[in-house]
Amino acid sequence: MSSLRRRATVVGGTLMLAGASMVASANAVVLNRAERWIVHDPADLPHAQVAIVPGSLVRADGSLGAVVRQRVDAAVALYEAGKVDKLLLSGDNGTHEYNEPDTMRDAVLAAGVPPGDVFTDYAGFSTWHTMRRAREVFRVTSAVVVTQNFHLARSVDLARAAGIDVHGLGVGDINGRRAGAREVIARVRGLGEAIVRPEVVLGPELPIAGDGRTSWATD
Secondary structure, three states: OOHHHHHHHHHHHHHHHHHHHHHHHHHHHHHHHHHHHEEOOHHHOOOEEEEEEEOOOEOOOOOEOHHHHHHHHHHHHHHHOOOEEEEEEEOEOOEOOEOHHHHHHHHHHHOOOOHHHEEEEOEOOOHHHHHHHHHHOOOOOEEEEEEOHHHHHHHHHHHHHOOOEEEEEEOOOOOHHHHHHHHHHHHHHHHHHHHHOOOOOOOOOOOOOOOHHHHOOOO
């Protein structure tokens, strides 16, 4: 091996180690900061204004994917137990054909939650968008974030960065191994968002203390 190739190999190895160290450090920070706010037994949760339900895959036939079904069912249970007063369903509605918030809303209404207590956020394009908009648009000050264990630490950390007094409720880990591997990288981005707090698309205020139907899209 030539001297030049050896040098390139050493530099490449050093960069790989530095990258791995950065990823590990960012994950440790996010996990450690969020740990004290994460709850796995709903009975241990303090009362909050709202359960925030981040969106995930919904099907073309109007049914919920397995991941978001877990979240919705747990949020409805919190509402029925009196742990939260409202539900905020936040997800992707980037195209007319794909609508996470309305699909979640329909499931929640079918479960018996009164329409006035159900809010929809159509611009929850990422976890940071969901949390920042919850604080700025919906004026949320206290919340329970309901999501899978692999996603929980980043969700809690970003909600607190957005200014919300939040706890996180873990609801299992469907597809946890595959999703958890992606989440390792996502926490690096999440830490950057928590530090920089980038702007997101906002819009008119829709206070969570009001009637949820004011947030629903109209045709």
